[in-house]
């Protein structure tokens with residue numbers, strides 16, 4: 001029996017190797033349109049490959065998979081991050097988990113993963129055909145099984161219902177020169193949200209020379225990928241710089257008023273806020289009165305400062321890249337596939353794995369984990385289907 005895998009990326013190789021391990025007699029061929037396979041793995045995680053995550057602190061998969069969390073919850077019963085961790089270690093790749101729960105090869109080098117995949121493919125006789133773009137499924141009609149692992153934005157090939165691919169994981173451009181001057185400033189415990197929606201994310205926020213970045217913004221871009229696309233990346237943005245609620249913030253300001261009445265407002269920063277950011281917020285909120293002392297602050301100004309700390313308003317003016325890392329939101333519609341096997345409902349010998357599916361995660365190794373899980377599930381499903389269709393004499 002023969003399986004064609006279209007796409008020589010993370011999902012394609014993981015699928016091929018597992019299928020061959022489960023079913024050694026299966027002929028497996030990977031078709032890759034580019035000269036080089038595993039190109040994204042090579043550049044992933046800044047060349048270190050953040051290959052999974054310990055999922056510590058993730059109480060609901062929707063936090064890390066804005067799309068596809070329900071399906072992944074089901075599929076993780078078959079192959080989850082513990083299994084992926086174990087798989088790599090069993091195949092000789094030692095992994096390390098960072099304090100932020102991201103998992104990398106101990107070598108800190110993505111080539112460790114690439115070399116493993118290439119060596120396993122060679123050892124098991126998986127054929128890898130590069131510079132071989134598959135234009136239609138018709139071209140693969142001699143194969144018993146076809147798996148599409150073509151990555152983001154490529155789902156059209158299947159002729160199966162798709163949701164429109166749009167970018168995810170990007171940073172926000174904000175037209176505010178005074179903010180840009182704070183570039184490099186990091187606030188560890190920020191919350192960013194799109195006012196008037198439920199789209200919200202927390203975590204470190206980095207101010208850049210074009211606007212805002214950092215985990216909180218990347219997460220928000222992922223959760224809001226479709227809404228932002230539909231609004232041409234022009235939407236309001238609000239930030240709580242403190243991780244605290246309004247009454248706690250106002251109390252912190254009152255405490256400073258009581259302790260440092262003679263000091264200038266901008267010189268005593270509340271709640272451990274970076275001093276440059278505090279100066280910026282005071283200037284933006286109080287204007288000419290920013291030079292005042294704490295004792296001169298009236299109730300209205302106190303309220304406005306509190307608001308600047310917990311509901312600071314901006315306007316997103318566009319999207320900008322994040323170290324070239326982005327994933328595609330959208331792809332093969334999950335309604336069009338069998339949720340247990342990832343098999344096309346309309347075409348039983350056609351399967352999907354990886355980013356071609358309408359599943360995507362935030363940064364932190366979650367996207368590769370989705371690729372490993374979906375690829376593993378497909379390898380099992382093809383193996384099972386092959387076993388069922390194999391005649392007893394072939395056993």
Ligand SMILES: Cc1cc2nc3c(=O)[nH]c(=O)nc-3n(C[C@H](O)[C@H](O)[C@H](O)COP(=O)(O)OP(=O)(O)OC[C@H]3O[C@@H](n4cnc5c(N)ncnc54)[C@H](O)[C@@H]3O)c2cc1C
Nearest residue numbers: 007009010011033044045050134150151354355365367368
């Ligand atoms: C710069 C960057 C850094 C990243 N870092 C991380 C990270 O550290 N951790 C993480 O979890 N995620 C990361 N990601 C996301 C992650 O790389 C992807 O989610 C993952 O690669 C998806 O794997 P895939 O196999 O589904 O798709 P891909 O890796 O995109 O592979 C698909 C392959 O299919 C080929 N192909 C497409 N169409 C055809 C066709 N018609 N015929 C033949 N071949 C075809 C493509 O050339 C490609 O090689 C990063 C992404 C980028 C861009």
